[in-house]
Amino acid sequence: MGASTLLLTGNIDTIAQMSCNPAIGGQAKGQMVREIDALGGEMGINTDLTGIQFRLLNESKGPAVQSPRAQCDKKAYQFRLKHTLELQSNLQVFQATVTELVFTGQKVTGVRTNLDIEFSGVTVVVTTGTFLRGLMHIGQNKNEGGRLGDFSSKTLSASLIKAGVKLHRLKTGTPPRLLGRSLNFSKMEEQRGDASPTLFAFHDTRDPAGLFHVEQNGEQYIGWQPGSHQVSCWMTHTTPETAQLVRDNLHKSAMYSGEIEGVGPRYCPSIEDKFVRFADKPRHLLFLEPEGRSTNEYYVNGLSTSLPFDIQLEMVHSIPGLENAQLLRPAYAVEYDFAPPTQLYPSLESRKVENLFFAGQINGTSGYEEAASQGLIAGVNAVHKVRREEPLIIGRHEAYIGVLIDDLVTKGTNEPYRMFTSRAEYRLLFNHGSAELRLLHHAKAHSLVSSTRLARIEEKKRQTDYWITFFETHKAPAGQGTLGDVIRSSTMGGGAMPEFPVEFSSQSEALRQEVMYRVGYQGYLAREQRQIKKLSQIEKIKIPPSIDFMQVRGLRKECAIKLSATKPYTLGQASRISGVNPSDISILMVLIEASRGGAKR
């Protein structure tokens, strides 16, 4: 987009450092990374180039719910991204801790740092992660910081509160890290990567040179051929001794002794939670995940805890294969401030403070992919705001990114929000392979990808549509209906695929898969498309920000209160607020028409 941008970070060496396990993707998240790639984001390519194990989840299920996941080399991931930023034109990276925001009236106009340097900007994007008044717990022990070994951002919260932004607390946790050579892998089960890895970036439309663009700039490139030389993860499990240790020491856990006020995620419970809430489950699965190629450090996926260090040690030693494990870093829980995201417009701009945008954990989300999605949208919209252009808003019917942001700004969240495929009403349309086709119009309208790539995506879309039409209009031999009908009955488990024309077979695998999916699942995809069409009208109607809902004639009071609190951007968003019913939407429609129509008629 070419906007002049300054990136301030407390420590340049920890840009893109993965605080939890160094894995990208997974259910719904994998699809999001591909959406980010379709919008010109960097996450997919960075993962492909630094991934050390690739697996496609749900491979036995339908394409819509298949998700790529990769284990990354933590340091390589972080350094490559730092390098990419350094070489990005129009971007200036500077190390500084922002201590407060600078306001002029109800607008933000810049930031001040701990060295008392003031930077001014038309728009500001705040991405504080877990650092905003971060407080780490290990048993009764407390340390300030957003991540073990890092600092805490203490004064920024006060600055936000002063500006009228409400803050609450959330909690998350991370397991211990172990030294690989102290582990006995022969007692564990190996989990290998896929022989043919599913990558995240759309290499078929990206510029091949762009793949290595860090190199192209004449710099040293860190990485390896995507998907080559994969490493394994290892599976083990807790034992009755582990359970006993947890139960005996529950009162020492920060979580259970009332030390923590923040709310933790249900989908990522601590080991204490697992033994308490699922007492009848005899054991819990654990994954040993390597943190990189050039390190012997292992992440123990599934053993997140806030028990004191001595208990952690005993607990680890009660696990098969970990009897002699050396801890490199202890597990801990971390509490941090977040700003309930219902205080935002769908552009991710604050409704309280103009020109101030929020992205990532400050909005109550959890996960690298959720954060990256918001960072991308907030960044694009901060530029649009400067240029007084319409913001980029992705619909719930277009992408997981759309579902994410709509959920956040419409419903808010009580726990760290993570994406699940079940959150999307139109999940079947969100297969990971279609991300570029789904988001093409946005990428184009907001100049998010290069013109050569755009041309390739458009060509891919043309080819996809051409072949779909081809199969739906060409008759199969022997009176089985169209070729599409044969493909469908084959997809749903009966009979062979028809013979394909050579021109089709010579297309790229990605394109063929997309066409086969769209034809094979046509009935179900059409059902979702019909629902989208039904709602399309109200999704497009914008609610003038000047409407005072309390004064609208005929709106029920409880509904008016809810609308005033959320200030929906479109009628579609309004319709998703609980307690707003169809007749309220009818009334708003009439009101909007009357207020527009005055000028028109």
Place this chain on the structure above:
Amino acid sequence: MFRSTDTIVALATPMGASAIAVVRASGPDCTALAAAIFGPTPLPPRLACHTDYRDLKGLILDDVLVTFFKGPHSYTGEDLLEISSHGNPFISQLILNDILARGFRAAEPGEFTRRAFLSGRMDLSQAEAVMDLIYARSERALAAANQQLRGSLGRHLGKLTENLLRVLAHVEAYIDFPDEDLPPEDRHFAQEELASVLRGTERLLATHHYGELLREGIKTVIIGEPNVGKSSLLNRLVGYDRALVSTEPGTTRDFIEERLILGPHCLRLIDTAGLNSSPAVIEKLGIEKTVERAAEADLILWVLDATLPCPTLPTSIMPRLNSANTLVLLNKHDLLADHPPTAKPPEGLPALPLSALTGEGFETLATTIIQHAEAFRLDRGEDVIAINSRHADALRRAREGLITAQTKLINQGPVELLSSDLRSALDAFGEIAGKIDNERMLDHLFAAFCIGK
């Protein structure tokens, strides 16, 4: 900007008996709707046509007057279809249900007026009046719905929704958490739960007031000795308004069954074999069946010949008769010529004099039957769930989704499509009691499964 994409339908005249009832549809698919019901010849705009209304099964529901209005020259400014039927709520409901079954959407309160306004058919100055109207209509609909939802409909639906959410959570867990240490997928559990949700949905649909009347009517059995005038009574009753009657042969050749509309009620009139006190062998079979029928009856019309002494009924029938379910009809009143009737019915059973030949007493009979029908409804108390067509429409769609899901469960169909069917059922439930947030499914999921590596 406000172009409608779907076609809506509603009753345009108030519920209840009236001279005519109008069902109105508006939206882009009106032409297709008209073609599907009334045949391929296009209806001339703004001209009332007298024609038969054939439902999806091809049965004639009524002869109607249909008028097509081509947009923008219509009330709503869109293509619009008005179907005027005889003013019996039973018929207009049949028509409405048939159009809903064809995939059209029940209009929201005030939606026709809203569409009229949005397509510029009304003056801007009327905006506030339109908003008031939508408000008033929706308040009334809401009040009615709330009343039902607070009652047994809400309770039943709430239970079904929770059970369905539980099934869905079990399906979703394996989609969203493939890498977790979940117990092996238990499709058997899902199948059983789903079967119970389906049964519940069917039960709810079966208690749907109009649905019940449609399929069953109030089972009214005519009993009596041979030649007391049972058949004449039936013919006289049915002839009461022949236009409203469709004749169906009895399910067994021993019975004649007719449907009859009386006020807001539908009666299933069943004429039985005469109860001969000294029957031949062949007649015995018929009498046994009569006894069976009488045992199932909601209402028994016991016909006596007023000029003869009251016969003794079989012991298998007599104890069942009471003032709430039986009307004694003293037929052939015209033959008495001012003498008191010879027949003396047992005490405690209401009796009406009438003549199937002259029609005397039939007005009173109709009123009395209506009174009984009303009482019969009240008797059912809590179990009567008077859901409206909108609700029934949603329940039917839920049932459809559940049945498709069940097939997929049995055939090991793709799990994400199974989920898609379950969600369509859940959405349909949500249309009745309010949208169901995905968060509630997640609550079930996290309660049932230990998620989190």
